[in-house]
Amino acid sequence: MKKENISKKILYWYDNNKRILPWRKTTSKKNKNYYTLVSEFMLQQTQVKTVIPYFENFIKKIPNLKKLSNVNDEKLMKCWQGLGYYSRARNLKKTAKKIFSNFKGSLPNNLEDLKTLPGIGDYTARAIMAIAFNVPVVPLDGNVERVLKRVFYLKRESEISKDNLNKKKSFFGVSNRPGDYAQAIMEIGALICKPASPSCEECPLSKNCISFKKNDFEIKSKNKFNKVKYFEASIYNNKEKYLLIKNNEFNFLKNLLIFPMKEVKKDKFKSSIDSKVNIKISNMNMKIILNKNNKRNKIKGDFMLDKNNINKIILPSFTKKIFETVSKHQ
Numbered sequence: 001m002k003k004e005n006i007s008k009k010i011l012y013w014y015d016n017n018k019r020i021l022p023w024r025k026t027t028s029k030k031n032k033n034y035y036t037l038v039s040e041f042m043l044q045q046t047q048v049k050t051v052i053p054y055f056e057n058f059i060k061k062i063p064n065l066k067k068l069s070n071v072n073d074e075k076l077m078k079c080w081q082g083l084g085y086y087s088r089a090r091n092l093k094k095t096a097k098k099i100f101s102n103f104k105g106s107l108p109n110n111l112e113d114l115k116t117l118p119g120i121g122d123y124t125a126r127a128i129m130a131i132a133f134n135v136p137v138v139p140l141d142g143n144v145e146r147v148l149k150r151v152f153y154l155k156r157e158s159e160i161s162k163d164n165l166n167k168k169k170s171f172f173g174v175s176n177r178p179g180d181y182a183q184a185i186m187e188i189g190a191l192i193c194k195p196a197s198p199s200c201e202e203c204p205l206s207k208n209c210i211s212f213k214k215n216d217f218e219i220k221s222k223n224k225f226n227k228v229k230y231f232e233a234s235i236y237n238n239k240e241k242y243l244l245i246k247n248n249e250f251n252f253l254k255n256l257l258i259f260p261m262k263e264v265k266k267d268k269f270k271s272s273i274d275s276k277v278n279i280k281i282s283n284m285n286m287k288i289i290l291n292k293n294n295k296r297n298k299i300k301g302d303f304m305l306d307k308n309n310i311n312k313i314i315l316p317s318f319t320k321k322i323f324e325t326v327s328k329h330q
């Protein structure tokens with residue numbers, strides 16, 4: 001089938017089936033750029049349906065790039081609270097500041113400059129180019145990867161490399177509505193070519209799809225393992241109040257409140273009789289011993305938090321999970 005027909009079929013499907021998302025609504029160019037920036041940061045590690053209420057609240061509280069560049073950190077974190085991966089919020093503010101200091105307050109409209117902004121890698125830069133600036137690029141997200149792997153029936157490790165998948169994107173050709181086209185291809189992956197059960201009967205690509213012809217939809221994934229790391233958290237409490245510290249030590253959960261913690265060797269974890277908790281964070285599986293401490297070791301910037309107030313302050317779900325486990329063992 002001609003590429004032109006593929007793009008027409010995909011856009012026809014998109015126009016009739018796309019989700020109504022708050023960052024897609026018709027608005028001024030300036031707002032569109034801001035909405036694209038905020039939504040792309042939020043979507044980096046989080047699903048669309050989770051992002052929607054956070055996005056709406058964020059835009060209500062911090063309605064434009066100027067306000068974002070000057071927002072105080074407490075308000076910023078409050079808007080992000082619960083969405084996780086807080087470095088995204090910090091990078092978003094840094095990006096807003098840098099847009100004013102280096103780009104006269106306008107989101108740059110080329111890949112090279114976009115990638116100099118904190119928190120913007122190749123994927124996000126391409127998504128911004130397509131959606132905000134209507135440039136014909138198709139970002140390779142998990143959805144697009146899955147569609148390509150199925151259409152071309154890619155099963156071997158060498159076939160599913162990023163390089164090869166990027167080459168295979170030429171299958172989609174170009175369209176005269178590049179921003180919509182990029183979103184349409186991603187939307188097919190999200191709504192139709194789903195990981196477990198693709199709805200091929202609704203798919204505009206079924207005639208071109210080898211997986212559909214073979215009736216084999218298994219997806220080959222790259223071998224990727226999360227690192228396992230071992231930690232010991234020190235739990236000190238005075239009745240209902242628990243000692244927390246502002247994290248300046250670890251690269252994850254930076255500047256957020258955590259229990260005092262140190263990394264330990266696997267052997268210590270295995271031999272410990274204290275209670276334990278497993279938490280997955282970024283690309284790390286954390287195994288944490290919860291060690292009750294009867295003495296308060298004074299640490300700079302520490303803080304006694306009443307456990308009845310854990311929902312009243314900005315606390316990462318990481319720390320809440322440890323609170324839950326501690327409560328069960330008391």
Ligand code: SF4
Pocket residue numbers: 147150151192193194198199200201203204205206207209210211212217
């Ligand atoms: S035909 Fe089925 S497997 Fe192929 S791209 Fe469409 S939904 Fe995915």
